[in-house]
Amino acid sequence: MKYIPIxxxxxxxxxxxxxxxxxxxxxxxxxxxxxxxxxxxxNRLLIEDITKQSxxxxxxxxxxxxxxxxxxxxxxxxxxxxxPMTIAVSSLGIPMLEEIEQATKTETGxxxxxxxxxxxxxxxxxxxxxxxxxxxxxxxxGSQTLVLARMPSMNMDVAISIITGRGKMxxxxxxxxxxxxxxxxxxxxxxxxxxxxxxxCAEAIIAKVTQTSPPSVQQTPVxxxxxxxxxxxxxxxxxxxxxxxxxxxxxxxxxxPSKSTPWPWIIGAILLVAIAGGILLKLRCK
Amino acid sequence: xxxxSRTGVRAHLAIKVDSPEGLRDKIYVGAQKVGATTIxxxxxxxxxxxxxxxxxxxxxxxxxxxxxxxxxxNGNASLDNDEAQIIFKKTPAGSATSGxxxxxxxxxxxxxxxxxxxxxxxxxxxxxxxxAGDLIEGFARGSGTITNxxxxxxxxxxxxxxxxxxxxxxxxxxxxxxxxxxxxxxxxTPASNDFEGSNxxxxxxxxxxxxxxxxxxxxxxxxxEWAVSxxxxxDESKDxxxxxxxxxxxxxxxxxxxxxxxxxxxxxxxxxxxxxxNTITVGSVEMIGHFEDLYDFAYSGGxxxxxxxxxxxxxxxxAKAPEANAGKVFFKRLEFNSGWKNWNRTYTSP
Numbered sequence: 001m002k003y004i005p006i007x008x009x010x011x012x013x014x015x016x017x018x019x020x021x022x023x024x025x026x027x028x029x030x031x032x033x034x035x036x037x038x039x040x041x042x043n044r045l046l047i048e049d050i051t052k053q054s055x056x057x058x059x060x061x062x063x064x065x066x067x068x069x070x071x072x073x074x075x076x077x078x079x080x081x082x083x084p085m086t087i088a089v090s091s092l093g094i095p096m097l098e099e100i101e102q103a104t105k106t107e108t109g110x111x112x113x114x115x116x117x118x119x120x121x122x123x124x125x126x127x128x129x130x131x132x133x134x135x136x137x138x139x140x141x142g143s144q145t146l147v148l149a150r151m152p153s154m155n156m157d158v159a160i161s162i163i164t165g166r167g168k169m170x171x172x173x174x175x176x177x178x179x180x181x182x183x184x185x186x187x188x189x190x191x192x193x194x195x196x197x198x199x200x201c202a203e204a205i206i207a208k209v210t211q212t213s214p215p216s217v218q219q220t221p222v223x224x225x226x227x228x229x230x231x232x233x234x235x236x237x238x239x240x241x242x243x244x245x246x247x248x249x250x251x252x253x254x255x256x257p258s259k260s261t262p263w264p265w266i267i268g269a270i271l272l273v274a275i276a277g278g279i280l281l282k283l284r285c286k
Numbered sequence: 287x288x289x290x291s292r293t294g295v296r297a298h299l300a301i302k303v304d305s306p307e308g309l310r311d312k313i314y315v316g317a318q319k320v321g322a323t324t325i326x327x328x329x330x331x332x333x334x335x336x337x338x339x340x341x342x343x344x345x346x347x348x349x350x351x352x353x354x355x356x357x358x359x360n361g362n363a364s365l366d367n368d369e370a371q372i373i374f375k376k377t378p379a380g381s382a383t384s385g386x387x388x389x390x391x392x393x394x395x396x397x398x399x400x401x402x403x404x405x406x407x408x409x410x411x412x413x414x415x416x417x418a419g420d421l422i423e424g425f426a427r428g429s430g431t432i433t434n435x436x437x438x439x440x441x442x443x444x445x446x447x448x449x450x451x452x453x454x455x456x457x458x459x460x461x462x463x464x465x466x467x468x469x470x471x472x473x474x475t476p477a478s479n480d481f482e483g484s485n486x487x488x489x490x491x492x493x494x495x496x497x498x499x500x501x502x503x504x505x506x507x508x509x510x511e512w513a514v515s516x517x518x519x520x521d522e523s524k525d526x527x528x529x530x531x532x533x534x535x536x537x538x539x540x541x542x543x544x545x546x547x548x549x550x551x552x553x554x555x556x557x558x559x560x561x562x563x564n565t566i567t568v569g570s571v572e573m574i575g576h577f578e579d580l581y582d583f584a585y586s587g588g589x590x591x592x593x594x595x596x597x598x599x600x601x602x603x604x605a606k607a608p609e610a611n612a613g614k615v616f617f618k619r620l621e622f623n624s625g626w627k628n629w630n631r632t633y634t635s636p
Contacts, residue, residue, distance in 0.1 A: 135412055138418070138422050138591070138594065140591070141543050142543055143591055165587045165588015165589065166587065189589060190589025190590060194589075
C-alpha cells in the first residue's frame, strides 16, 4: 500500500511525459570531465553505479526518486582519499528533499518565505532559465555540500552531493598523496571556489545529457545571499574551462524527455476511446 | 593548539621552558609563521616552573604559527630571525598521527576571523538542513534554545571532557571547569524519528536478537503464540557516517552530520515465536533508549568544521553579548521510544 503514492506519481509523470530518458550517458567521459574540474587524477577515480541501492533506500523512505532517477552514481578514489561525490540526474522537481522542494516551488526566481529561523537557500542563476541551489549541511559528524542545478526548460534536475569533511572522524588530512594535493586543497579551502567547481560539474553533466553547450554561470546571484561560503560564483582562471578545446569526442548520448514520445498521446487516445465507448454503451442501455 | 586573541590580533602565549640556569638570561622564545623565518615577537625565558609570557601580533589572513627558541647571540635583548635554533615540538618527529598534524602548531583566531566565521557558520542553517542546521546556528549564535529540543542548564563540563577535540569552547575556571547546557530531542521529534528509521536502529535490533537468541529460544514456552521477551539492555557504539551514509543527494543523513559517532544505550523487547529448534521469528520490536554526545568541532574536520572550530576557539575571549555564548560547546541528547514496531525477521543459529 505504501508504494501506491509513488506508483501514482510515476504513472502521472508518464502520462505527463515528465520522465527524463537518459540513455547511453558515457560515464567514463563524464568522470574525466569531473576529475578535470576537481583537479583529481582521473585514473585514480572509481565510478560506481548505485542506482539500485539508491532506489532500494528511497523505496524504503517512500521517495519518488526511487523509480524516477535515471543516473545515480558515485565517484570515489581507489585509495579512498577522494571524498565521495554522488550524482543524480532526474526530471524536474520530483526527487527533492521535501524542504528544498518547498523552497523552490514558487515562481521562477522567487523563493517562498522561509520558515522561522531558516534562511533562504543560496541560489545562483544560470543562463537560460536555470538555477543552482547550494545547501551546506554541517555538524560535528561531518559536512557536505549539495548543489542542485535545476533546468526548467530542459525539464531536468542535476544534483551533486560531495562530502567535504568527516568531522572528528576525518582520517585523510596529513596523509594526502602529492598528486592529489590540488584536489584536497580545493576541498579544504571550501567556499566559493569549490562551489563554483561543483556548479561547473553539474553543467558538464547537463551538457553531456543534452548534447548542447553547457550554460555558463552568471556572475551575479539573484538572491540576497548570506555571507557564508559557497554563495557567489566567480570566475577562476585557474580552472580548466569547459569551453576549452577538448580533443575528446562527444559521448554517445541519447537523451530526450519522453515528451517527444507518442506515449501520452496514445494513452490519451485510448482513454478517450474508452470514455466514448462507455458513454455510447450507456446510451444504448437506456 | 587552537586559541584566540583577547582582542584584535594580539596573541598571548604562556610557555614553560626548561633551560639551564647559567644561560637563562640569554635564552629567548619567539613565534614565527610556519614556513617563514621572521620572528614576530620574542621574550626572555623564565625559570622552568614560572611560565614565560609571549605576545605577538597575528598576521593578516589565517596563518599557523610555531614557537621557536634560541640564544641571543648579539645581546640585543630579542630573538633575531637567524638566532632561532629550536622549533617547539610536543610530539617526537615523525610520530604525528593522521589528522593531528596541527598538534605542535599554534592556530590563532583573531577578533575579525571570529566574527566572520561566526556569521558563516550561522549561515549554514538554511532550508533543508533541519535539526542539523538548527544545531549549528545555535552553536554559532550561542542560542539557549533549539527548535524541537528542550534545554537543561548548568551541566558540568571540563577542558579535558572525553571527545572534546580542542580544549576550547568553555570559559574554564582555574580547575578547568565550566557550566554548559544540554539540548534534548525527545521521542517523536524529527531527530528521534530519523533515528528510529535508521540503519543503526536496525543493526542494533539484529545484534541484540542474535546475541540473545539462545535465551529467547529457551524462554519460549508456547503458552501464547507470540511471546513478549524481557527487556534486553544494550550499549552500542554507532558511527552514523558508516551505518547511515548518504545514498543520494536527496537522501541526506542529518543524523550523521548532527551526531556523528555515539554510544547508544537502552532496552529492547521482542514479540516473537519459536519457529524451529534454534529459530525464532520476531514479529515486532520495542526499543527505548537514548544517546548523548558533545557538540564541538575539530579544526581538521573539513572547511566547514574548521570555521566552526574557530568560533569555538573564540568563545572564551571574543564572544560578547548578546551572543556571549557563541562557540560554547554543549551536549546534545536524543531520546527514543519506538513503541511496538513491525519487524518480521527470522533469526537462527547454526
